[in-house]
Amino acid sequence: MESSVQKSVTSDGKRIRDQVSEQEWRVRVELAAAYRLSEYYGLTELTANHISCCVPGEEGHFLINPYGMLYDEVTASSLIKIDLEGNVVLSTGEYGVNKAGFVIHAAVHAARKEAFCVAHTHTAAGMAVSALECGLLPISQTSMRFYHVAYHDFDGMAEDYSIGQRIAEDLGEHNYMILRNHGLLACGPTVGDTFHAIWRMERACQTQIMALSCGTPITTPDPKFCESVYQKLHQSPKEKKAGEAQYVSPWSALMRKMEKLDPSFAD
Template sequence: MLAQHISEVEWQARCELAALYRLMAHFRMTDLIDTHISMRVPNEPNHFLINRYGILFDQMKASDLVKIDHDGHIVEAYDEGKNVNVAGFVIHSAIHHARPEIHCVIHTHTADGIAVSTQKDGLAFISQHAMKFYNRIAYHDFEGVATDLDERERLVADLGDKRTMILRNHGLLAAGISTHQAFHDMFFLERACQIQVKALSMGGQMTWPSPEVCEHTAQQFDEEDHPEYVKMAFEAALTLIATQKADYCS
C-alpha cells in the first residue's frame, strides 16, 4: 500500500487533496480529465502534489496524486509511471515557485467561469458573492494552451499579490494559503460567475452597487476570511462526500 512508503503528514495531505478533487466534482466544477488542483507538500517547499493525468475528479484517490518539483520532474519512485499534464504543471508550478506562502492552487474550466472570462469588463460586481473580489482579482490574457514555460513569468506578474485570477477566454484560478481558503475563494468566484451569467440572460436593467459599497463589502469578507471560518466551511462541505472517505483516502 502506498501509505506505507510515505510520511504520515504527506499521506494526510494526499487525502485532503483527493477529497478536494471530489468536492470539485460534487459541485460540477470539472472538465473531464482536464484542469487541476495542486498542493504544496508539507515540510517540502520545493515539491507539490498534482493529479495523475487521466483520472476523473470524482474518482481521485490519495494514491493517484503525483509528487513533482517546480521543473515538473517526478521526485519519488512510488509515483514513477504516472503522467502529469503539461499545462497543469506550467500554471501551478509558476505560482508555487513565485509565491512561497501559497499552499493550494485550483484551476477550473467551468462554462460560467469561461463565459465571464470572455467578457471585456470581466467580473461584474452585481452580487454579494462577486463583491468579495472587488479590487482583489487579477486577469491574465489568453496565450493558447498553457504549455509554454515562458508564460509562467507573465502569469505570475499578472497575479501579483492577489489570490484569485480570471484567465481570459480560459477559466478561473484561486490560490490559497490553505486548502480551505483556496476552496472557499473558488466556490464564491464560481457562484459569482453563475449569478452574472443568469443576470445578463434576463435582459433587464441591473442595479449596480456603488464603489464604496463594493469596497466595504470586500473588507467585510476580508475580516470573515479567518482561517477558522474557511476551515469550518471546508469541513462542512466534506460531509457531502463523507461516504467516499475510505475510497479517496486509499
C-alpha cells in the same frame, strides 16, 4: 483484481502511504477530497484542469492529479508528487502529468510561497465571464468577495514556462484571477480555503451569466459598499472587533460530506 485507478502502491510494491510523512498524507487526503468535491459540484472539464498543493516540509515539491484520471477517481495515493521542474518524485506509475497544468501551477507555487494550494478550472460560467470585456461584476455579495480580482490576457496555451511566469506575474499578490478567454484560478493557505474560493468564484460567475441573460439593466452597488464588503470578507481573526461573529470554514462540513458520499478518496 485491483483496477488501475485504485492502485495505491509504487512499482516496487510499496504503499504510497508508507513512503510519505503523516503531514503529507493528511494533505493528500484533503486534496483528494477537493477533487471529489469539485466533481460533485460540477467544477470539472472531464480529465482536464488541476488542483495542486505543496508538500509539507519538502520545499519545491507539490502534489497534482494524474493526467487521464477523472476527478471522481482521484485518491490520496494516486496523487503525483513532482518538483518545480516537472520531474516526478513519487507516483504509482499509472499516469503522467499534464504539461499545461504543471506550467501554470509550478509558476504560481514558485512565485508565491504562501500559495499552499492552487486551483484552476474551465467551467462554462467561468469561461463565459472570462470572455466578457467587463470581467466579473460586483452585482452580488458573493461576487464582491472578488472585487479586487487579477486578470491575465490570453497569450496562448500554457505549454511553455514563460506563459506560466506571466500568469504568476499578473496574479501578483492577489489570491484570485480570471484568465481571459480561459478560466478561473484561486490560491490559498490551505486546501479548504482554496476550494471554498474557487467554489464561490464559480457561483459569482454563474450569477452574473444568469443576470445578463435576462436582457434587462443590471444594478451595481456603490463602489464604496463593494469595497466595504470586500474588506469585511477578508478580515483576519485579529481584525475582528469584540463580539463580532468569527468566520467558520465550511471545509470540515465538506470533508464530512465527502466521507459519507464515498470514503474511497482517502485510500
